[in-house]
Amino acid sequence: MKRRLPWGPMARMTGRRALAAVPVLLAVTFAVFAVAEASPFDPVKAYAGTAGLTASQENLDQLRANLGVDRPLLARWWEWLTSALTGDLGDSAVMRRPVAEVIGERLGWSVLLAVTAFLVAIALGTLLGVLAGRRRGGLIDRAVSSLAYTLEAAPAFWLGLLAIWFFALKLGALPAGGLTDTASDTVTADQVARHLVLPALVLGISQLPWFFLYVRQGVGDALDEDPVRGARARGLRESTVLTGHALRSGMLPMLTLIGSRVPELITGALLVETVFSWPGIAAATVQAATSVDFPLLAALTVLATAAVLLGNLISDLLYGLADPRVGFDG
Amino acid sequence: MTARFLRGTAAATLAGATALTAAACTNPGSAGASGGPKDSAVVGIAYEPETLSPLLGYGKDGNSKIFDGLLAFDAAMKLKPALATRLPDIADGGLTYTYTLRDGVTFSDGAPFTAKDVVFTYRTILDPKTNNASRTELDALKSVEAVGDDKVVFHLKYPYAPFAERTVHAIAPEHVAAKQDVNTGAFTTEPIGTGPYVLTGWSKGEKLSFKANPTYWNGAPAVKKFTMAIIKDDDVRATRLRAGDLDGAVLPPNLAAGFKGDKAKKTWQAKTYDYRTVTLPTHNTVAGDTDVRRALDVAVDRQAMVDKILEGAGKPAYGPVPTDSPWFAKGTERRHDLAGAQKILDEAGWKPGPDGIRVKNGVRASFPLWYLSGDKLRQDHALAYVSDAKKAGIDIKAQAGTWEVIEPRMKTDAVLAGGGAPGDPDFDQYLLLKSSLAGDGFNNMAWYDDKTVDRALDEGRRTNDLTRRRAAYDTVQRELVKNPGYTFLTHIDHLYVVDDDWDGPSTQTEPHDHGLASGPWWNVENWKPKTAGATKK
Numbered sequence: 001m002k003r004r005l006p007w008g009p010m011a012r013m014t015g016r017r018a019l020a021a022v023p024v025l026l027a028v029t030f031a032v033f034a035v036a037e038a039s040p041f042d043p044v045k046a047y048a049g050t051a052g053l054t055a056s057q058e059n060l061d062q063l064r065a066n067l068g069v070d071r072p073l074l075a076r077w078w079e080w081l082t083s084a085l086t087g088d089l090g091d092s093a094v095m096r097r098p099v100a101e102v103i104g105e106r107l108g109w110s111v112l113l114a115v116t117a118f119l120v121a122i123a124l125g126t127l128l129g130v131l132a133g134r135r136r137g138g139l140i141d142r143a144v145s146s147l148a149y150t151l152e153a154a155p156a157f158w159l160g161l162l163a164i165w166f167f168a169l170k171l172g173a174l175p176a177g178g179l180t181d182t183a184s185d186t187v188t189a190d191q192v193a194r195h196l197v198l199p200a201l202v203l204g205i206s207q208l209p210w211f212f213l214y215v216r217q218g219v220g221d222a223l224d225e226d227p228v229r230g231a232r233a234r235g236l237r238e239s240t241v242l243t244g245h246a247l248r249s250g251m252l253p254m255l256t257l258i259g260s261r262v263p264e265l266i267t268g269a270l271l272v273e274t275v276f277s278w279p280g281i282a283a284a285t286v287q288a289a290t291s292v293d294f295p296l297l298a299a300l301t302v303l304a305t306a307a308v309l310l311g312n313l314i315s316d317l318l319y320g321l322a323d324p325r326v327g328f329d330g
Numbered sequence: 331m332t333a334r335f336l337r338g339t340a341a342a343t344l345a346g347a348t349a350l351t352a353a354a355c356t357n358p359g360s361a362g363a364s365g366g367p368k369d370s371a372v373v374g375i376a377y378e379p380e381t382l383s384p385l386l387g388y389g390k391d392g393n394s395k396i397f398d399g400l401l402a403f404d405a406a407m408k409l410k411p412a413l414a415t416r417l418p419d420i421a422d423g424g425l426t427y428t429y430t431l432r433d434g435v436t437f438s439d440g441a442p443f444t445a446k447d448v449v450f451t452y453r454t455i456l457d458p459k460t461n462n463a464s465r466t467e468l469d470a471l472k473s474v475e476a477v478g479d480d481k482v483v484f485h486l487k488y489p490y491a492p493f494a495e496r497t498v499h500a501i502a503p504e505h506v507a508a509k510q511d512v513n514t515g516a517f518t519t520e521p522i523g524t525g526p527y528v529l530t531g532w533s534k535g536e537k538l539s540f541k542a543n544p545t546y547w548n549g550a551p552a553v554k555k556f557t558m559a560i561i562k563d564d565d566v567r568a569t570r571l572r573a574g575d576l577d578g579a580v581l582p583p584n585l586a587a588g589f590k591g592d593k594a595k596k597t598w599q600a601k602t603y604d605y606r607t608v609t610l611p612t613h614n615t616v617a618g619d620t621d622v623r624r625a626l627d628v629a630v631d632r633q634a635m636v637d638k639i640l641e642g643a644g645k646p647a648y649g650p651v652p653t654d655s656p657w658f659a660k661g662t663e664r665r666h667d668l669a670g671a672q673k674i675l676d677e678a679g680w681k682p683g684p685d686g687i688r689v690k691n692g693v694r695a696s697f698p699l700w701y702l703s704g705d706k707l708r709q710d711h712a713l714a715y716v717s718d719a720k721k722a723g724i725d726i727k728a729q730a731g732t733w734e735v736i737e738p739r740m741k742t743d744a745v746l747a748g749g750g751a752p753g754d755p756d757f758d759q760y761l762l763l764k765s766s767l768a769g770d771g772f773n774n775m776a777w778y779d780d781k782t783v784d785r786a787l788d789e790g791r792r793t794n795d796l797t798r799r800r801a802a803y804d805t806v807q808r809e810l811v812k813n814p815g816y817t818f819l820t821h822i823d824h825l826y827v828v829d830d831d832w833d834g835p836s837t838q839t840e841p842h843d844h845g846l847a848s849g850p851w852w853n854v855e856n857w858k859p860k861t862a863g864a865t866k867k
Contacts, residue, residue: 040734048463049380050843051387053749053772054761056466060771066461066513091514093461095534096381098514169569176566178536182559182575183372185530185539277536287535 009328010317017313025305026081032301033077036292043069046291047093067093069294080298090295094287099299103281107303109179110280112192113199113273114265120204121211122258128208129215130247136220145216148209156206156268160275163202174198177277199276206268207261214257218250225249255322259315263308368831368859370555374567374579377845378538378560382529383518385454385507387464389500391751393838393847395540395556395854397500397523400429400448400482405836405853407752409494413443413501413524417494424489424794429497431480435547437503438528445476450504452484454512461513467496489792491799492754500525526551526855536560538846542855551855553832558846571827578828580849582707583641586825598826598850600837601654603750603758605647606711608699608817609776612768614742616697620813621678622724627814628664629671629722630715635820639710643825647818649807650750650758657755657800659807671722680723688723696725700739701746703730711819712746740775747775750821750842755803756791762816763787763806778815826850832857 044064045052052060064070080090089099132141151159168176175181175198180191222228223246231241266282273283281300288296320328382388382396389397402412409417414429421428435443452474455462470490475483486493500523507517521529524547527540538558542551559576561567568585570576581589589595610617610626617623632646651658680688680695688695699716701708712728719726726744736745751757761773765784768777783806790802810816824840826849834857835850851857 040732042734045733047380047461050377051380051463054466054751055463055771056469056767056773057770059463059466062458062465063461063463066459091511094380096383096386096514096518097516164566169566172573176570179533182537182570183370183555183557185541185555185557279533279536283535 005321006328010320013317013320013328014313017309021306021309024309025302028301028305029081029298030077032298033073033080033294036289036294036297037073039292041290041292043067043093043292043294046293069292076294080295084299084302089299092288092293092296094291094293094296095284099295102284102296103299103303106279106281106284109278110269110273110282113196113203113278113280114269116196116200117203117207117268117272118258118261118265120200121207121261122254124204125208125211126215126247126251126254129212129250130219130242132212133216133219133223133246133250134242136216141216144212148212151205152209154206155271156202157271157275159206160199160202160272163198164275167198177275179279195276199272199278202276203265203268203272206272207265210257210261210264211254214253215247215250218253219246220250222246222248222250252319252322255318256315258318259311259313262311263304266304266307369553370557371553371577371832371851371854371857372557372559372575373828373849373851374559374561374570374576375845375849376560376562376564376567376580377843378535379846381518382521382532383507383512384451384500384502384521384523385460385462385512386518387462388521389847390464390467390496390498391841391847392498392500393852394500394523394525395527395846396521396525396529397502398435398525399498399500400431401494401498403498403753403838405838407839409498412498413448414497418484418497420494420794424491424493424792425486427484427486427493427497428477429482429484431482432547433480435524436545437506437522437524438543438545439503439506439522441503441505443501443503443524444479445482446479447501447504448482449474449476450508451499451502454502454507455499457512459512468499471496489794491791491794492756495753527556546855548855552858553854556851556854577831578826578849578851580824580826580844583643583825586643586827587641589827594830595827596830596835598828598835598837599643600824600826600840600844600848600850601652602821602824602840602842602844603650603652603655603752604748604822604824604840604842604844605650605652605750605758606708606746606748606819606822607647607650608712608715608819609740609745609747610815610817611740611742611744611775612777612779612815614697614744615693616695616724617744619678621674621680622695623814623817624812625671625674625680625722626719626724626817627811628667628674629724630718630817630819631666632664632819633666635711635714639707639714640820640822643823644820645823647821649810649818650762651755651803651807652821655755657803659804662807662811664811668721675723682723686723687725694725695723696727697744698727698729698739699744699746700729700731700736702736703732707822708746708748715746715817715819737772741769741777745775747772748842752839752841755799756787759803759806760787760791763810776815780809780813780815783809824848831860833860834858 044060048055092099092102095102128144132144164176167174175195179195180187228241228245231245269282270286273280274286285300288300320326379388384397392399392402398412400414401409404410413432415432418427418429431445437443454460455465455468470486470488470493472485472487477483503522506522510517519532526543526546528543530541531539537560540556542554544550564582564585567579568581571579586597610623612618636644636646645653648662648664675688680690683689699712701712716726716728761767763778763783764774764787765779767773786802786805790799793799824844828835828850837850838852840848
């Protein structure tokens with residue numbers, strides 16, 4: 001049964017993708033600078049905040065020069081790019097700190113939230129998908145499917161506000177936001193766990209419909225296929241047929257999905273982190289964007305782009321492994 | 331089946347939730363919830379400081395918790411010594427200010443505070459390379475020097491009467507801050523100061539946590555732990571206050587009213603300099619017309635705005651100086667007088683057209699009025715103003731926009747603006763009315779231009795003689811009646827609801843921008859827990 005992994009083709013595919021990523025990243029960073037430049041937000045106003053309302057024009061002009069936002073777009077982009085390549089990501093104006101530090105202390109929290117949410121989505125999606133796919137057109141199937149379509153249409157921030165209203169304000173069972181209790185200074189595991197529940201559930205549930213629908217379809221189709229019929233004919237128990245045969249082949253499309261859902265997960269996190277005051281990089285992205293904080297925004301976009309490319313690569317690799325007919329040519 | 335499904339999902343969800351919460355049974359809860367004097371406080375505020383570095387503008391108006399200034403404001407907004415031992419000696423016709431520094435003060439890291447730190451702080455702020463957006467406030471300052479370890483001398487470019495009030499500015503430690511990049515160094519988020527509190531954590535967008543500085547030169551605070559939760563949404567703040575998560579919060583009048591029956595909580599109503607005004611730009615043919623300005627000034631029903639929009643928490647405004655300030659020129663109050671407004675316009679030749687809107691020389695009495703979108707208070711003021719103006723035959727079109735939309739139009743379009751800095755009458759009036767500041771950033775947004783006012787404003791800031799200053803600012807306010815380039819509408823009180831567990835809370839006169847430094851907790855370092863058992867939630 002043991003099969004040697006095709007390391008060679010996999011490595012070649014990874015290499016090809018890495019090369020292709022270079023122009024993509026270049027284009028994306030330039031687009032970020034260009035879009036931010038074209039936006040009506042003024043980085044100097046954003047930096048000065050309320051003090052800017054009484055500052056003299058001379059003071060504001062000096063700030064503009066200090067922040068380097070008075071120079072042409074291309075020059076700023078090139079400078080950022082060259083220093084980023086040497087490892088210097090620049091300083092974030094809005095956070096008043098080096099970009100690397102801002103990302104460093106926030107990345108972990110975002111990964112924690114995203115991974116938990118992803119696991120919630122996969123676990124719940126698979127469970128419900130199997131239940132629904134077992135008898136398509138049945139009551140469970142119709143109920144869960146219509147719920148899934150509703151959820152797919154519901155924006156994550158709206159779900160978040162709804163969850164805060166219900167669990168935090170009405171029931172008072174779970175904290176409404178933040179990483180720890182308001183009165184507590186130290187970050188302890190139990191507090192983080194409690195504060196993680198709502199954002200992770202909301203983000204997970206907003207990702208759930210796709211997983212659910214794919215599994216439902218996959219399992220439903222598989223149940224009509226020969227191996228299942230054979231298994232049933234051999235008198236295997238229905239649960240064994242379902243998990244051992246139907247689910248196994250029905251799960252295949254999920255692999256593609258895991259990779260292609262990464263961008264959705266990131267945009268979902270943008271909204272969820274903001275709603276729940278979660279101190280992650282997505283919340284920082286929103287702040288960087290509205291404050292036109294070029295260095296921070298560019299670094300975060302690169303990170304998001306890399307995550308998306310990586311997600312696609314992983315899902316293609318997995319698919320190639322699972323189904324050798326596909327190969328590693330992409 | 332549906333029920334089973336629902337139960338199934340609910341069970342699955344709950345199972346996950348319980349697994350995660352199980353570990354949380356030992357939740358420490360808020361300190362002091364049971365027995366003993368309460369020594370921690372959590373308050374909800376709406377605005378977060380951009381930075382905690384004095385070098386970048388934090389603590390410029392005092393009450394910075396982490397830092398001290400040379401001077402400080404007391405409850406009545408009078409200057410008192412802080413890091414200086416007494417008020418400054420002023421010499422050279424108001425050009426030299428000399429401060430003698432307090433002995434034996436240390437920063438929270440143990441290093442002594444000396445004149446070097448004062449000089450470093452002010453010099454760094456004046457350095458153009460420092461990204462300090464409030465530098466304009468120290469415009470009068472030419473140089474600062476240390477004389478020995480305990481004396482600091484400030485030299486001014488021109489005599490500037492309110493300079494002493496600028497020296498409530500927080501002082502940063504040279505031995506820490508000088509070693510870092512002033513704009514992005516760790517000091518901007520991990521400050522070290524001489525103040526009554528030490529920052530223990532700042533989770534951006536969530537909260538600032540402080541613990542008492544046990545070696546504070548003015549005595550260790552009784553409130554040992556102080557947390558400021560940043561909660562932008564008013565409703566969420568009110569709910570968390572009711573739930574007991576917060577011990578105090580800033581609230582709008584309608585939400586504060588909900589706590590009236592709560593015996594365990596006390597509502598504080600802070601008087602302010604926080605005004606709302608309509609700019610009447612000089613470069614607009616209608617709004618720039620003195621007769622139209624005067625008519626609008628009396629056509630507007632300020633008391634109705636206070637009663638209806640502010641629910642009584644405020645007072646009519648006739649200029650940036652509030653009516654209860656000692657600097658207010660008595661007799662400049664304007665009565666609501668619609669007939670008077672119509673008379674002014676009739677006599678000036680603004681005749682009603684067929685649609686009731688007045689016309690003069692073919693110009694229709696109409697102009698746009700912008701307000702910040704999403705700001706309910708400004709919207710209400712703008713709409714009330716529009717309706718009052720309509721009755722006098724002036725057609726104002728209220729429009730919502732963000733500052734990005736409004737700013738390029740400020741020269742010709744009216745704006746519903748807000749502002750206000752308590753203390754010296756120079757602060758607001760100079761920036762609002764000085765003709766040379768027309769269109770300079772957000773200063774003098776109406777491009778107001780009046781020679782008499784210009785002269786009086788200069789006179790008022792360049793002398794330390796109280797009688798002459800008072801005369802100058804009286805002139806400004808009386809001139810504003812004759813040529814009201816802005817229609818001032820209201821001064822807005824700020825409301826705070828706080829657990830009645832402490833002795834010591836009070837309110838200062840507050841500025842427009844009431845973030846961390848305002849509220850009944852401006853002097854939290856002096857609060858004492860009420861004797862145990864006297865009150866409990």
